[in-house]
Amino acid sequence: MAGSIINRLIMFVTLLLVQVLVLNHVWLLNVATPLLYVFFVITFPRNSAKGEVLAWSFCLGLLIDLFSNTPGMASGTMTLVALLQPYLLELFVPRDSADNLEVKSATLGWTKYLTFSLILTFLYCLVFFALEAFNFFEWQLWLLRTVGSTVLTMILMIAIDSVRSK
Amino acid sequence: MRNLLDFLKEYHHWFIFILLEVASGFLLFQYNSYQGSAWFSSANAVAGKVYEWESEATKFFTLSQANEELTTRNFYLERQVDQLKRLYADLTKDTTVMERNELQFLSQYKLIPAKVVDNSVHKTENLMTIDKGRADGVEVDMGVACGRGVVGVVYLVSDHYSVVIPVLNATSSRISCAIRNRGYFGYLHWYGGDPTVAYVEDVPRHAKFRLGEWIVTSGFSSIFPSGVSVGKIEQAYNSRDGLSYKLKVRLSTDFSCLRDVCVISDKSIAERAALLQAARDSINVVNKK
Numbered sequence: 001m002a003g004s005i006i007n008r009l010i011m012f013v014t015l016l017l018v019q020v021l022v023l024n025h026v027w028l029l030n031v032a033t034p035l036l037y038v039f040f041v042i043t044f045p046r047n048s049a050k051g052e053v054l055a056w057s058f059c060l061g062l063l064i065d066l067f068s069n070t071p072g073m074a075s076g077t078m079t080l081v082a083l084l085q086p087y088l089l090e091l092f093v094p095r096d097s098a099d100n101l102e103v104k105s106a107t108l109g110w111t112k113y114l115t116f117s118l119i120l121t122f123l124y125c126l127v128f129f130a131l132e133a134f135n136f137f138e139w140q141l142w143l144l145r146t147v148g149s150t151v152l153t154m155i156l157m158i159a160i161d162s163v164r165s166k
Numbered sequence: 167m168r169n170l171l172d173f174l175k176e177y178h179h180w181f182i183f184i185l186l187e188v189a190s191g192f193l194l195f196q197y198n199s200y201q202g203s204a205w206f207s208s209a210n211a212v213a214g215k216v217y218e219w220e221s222e223a224t225k226f227f228t229l230s231q232a233n234e235e236l237t238t239r240n241f242y243l244e245r246q247v248d249q250l251k252r253l254y255a256d257l258t259k260d261t262t263v264m265e266r267n268e269l270q271f272l273s274q275y276k277l278i279p280a281k282v283v284d285n286s287v288h289k290t291e292n293l294m295t296i297d298k299g300r301a302d303g304v305e306v307d308m309g310v311a312c313g314r315g316v317v318g319v320v321y322l323v324s325d326h327y328s329v330v331i332p333v334l335n336a337t338s339s340r341i342s343c344a345i346r347n348r349g350y351f352g353y354l355h356w357y358g359g360d361p362t363v364a365y366v367e368d369v370p371r372h373a374k375f376r377l378g379e380w381i382v383t384s385g386f387s388s389i390f391p392s393g394v395s396v397g398k399i400e401q402a403y404n405s406r407d408g409l410s411y412k413l414k415v416r417l418s419t420d421f422s423c424l425r426d427v428c429v430i431s432d433k434s435i436a437e438r439a440a441l442l443q444a445a446r447d448s449i450n451v452v453n454k455k
Binding site for chain 2: 051058065080
């Protein structure tokens with residue numbers, strides 16, 4: 001239990017630093033920014049206390065906001081995704097799997113893992129950029145940024161997952 | 167009670183969720199002026215669009231106004247620099263009487279900003295039309311300048327428009343000018359062709375100058391005040407009769423993209439003209455007798 005909290009904390013700090021120091025400066029083709037910190041929410045194991053998931057995610061979002069001058073945007077979206085994550089995960093876990101099943105390709109299987117993280121990442125990007133644009137006058141740009149960022153984030157997450165699974 | 171506790175235990179994360187979202191929303195609207203303002207305006211998209219058009223339109227107009235002001239300002243400052251330079255030179259010899267004279271001198275000119283509405287550079291007798299006329303105080307024989315240098319002299323005036331003979335008029339334009347800080351003067355003549363090059367003729371043989379020095383208006387004609395820049399000396403030739411120099415001048419005004427100009431209204435011009443007329447009349451009377 002203590003070990004998992006420390007792991008969480010390390011992941012928390014790493015994702016925060018990577019995001020604010022490196023990934024926030026990526027602005028591929030003027031549309032896509034990888035939002036890798038969603039990875040933090042996605043990887044909460046099955047049956048984590050829902051309140052905890054919410055609190056952790058909110059904190060990470062808040063710190064990201066603090067660094068990137070987007071008050072409330074990342075924290076609000078992270079909280080929303082954190083609320084949905086446990087319910088969505090139930091749809092994807094294989095039958096008679098462990099109670100505290102870890103979320104990675106090795107345990108879920110590639111297809112399910114990909115679908116699961118794709119749904120959450122897409123949702124995250126959709127809401128995040130919606131909050132950023134706020135009014136939908138430029139809905140094409142909004143969709144473009146959502147899709148672009150989702151793709152970039154997914155590529156990074158697959159890379160991390162393949163390293164973690166070995 | 168027990169049920170309530172069970173309910174809270176089961177669904178407490180929903181309350182946490184709502185609490186955190188409210189906190190995020192508060193941050194979002196409190197610290198993000200854009201979302202804060204969009205909250206109001208997006209409820210009224212029509213009004214937003216209308217305001218956008220309005221600002222597009224007014225932006226254009228204020229831009230041209232700003233341009234005009236800058237031209238006037240630029241011209242005024244250029245004049246002032248020249249005045250102050252001369253003032254400095256004179257002050258080293260004279261007392262503050264000079265200063266008052268200079269300031270008086272400066273205040274006798276009034277600048278009327280105008281827009282070029284018609285222009286040409288490719289003929290030998292180019293004319294230019296500006297959108298200010300008698301109603302705005304423009305009169306015949308007033309000088310016209312832009313922020314970068316001389317333009318020409320007002321030739322015809324209607325109520326709201328004026329025709330200007332620019333420097334680029336080979337037959338009619340003769341502007342008296344001098345070499346800056348040296349005082350030797352001649353008059354500016356353009357022969358057609360290249361709209362960036364004109365010639366200063368009748369510069370005395372004994373005049374000393376260097377290539378690259380500035381030619382400015384001399385102020386003798388009462389059309390232009392002294393010190394309005396004309397251009398830089400590029401080359402010097404002997405005149406045909408060998409009695410004077412002819413200077414090739416690279417004009418500082420770009421006539422091919424002229425838009426904002428100033429008409430220089432000299433309050434003393436009428437007085438000078440009347441005096442000159444009186445002098446001529448009296449000479450005629452004497453001659454007749």
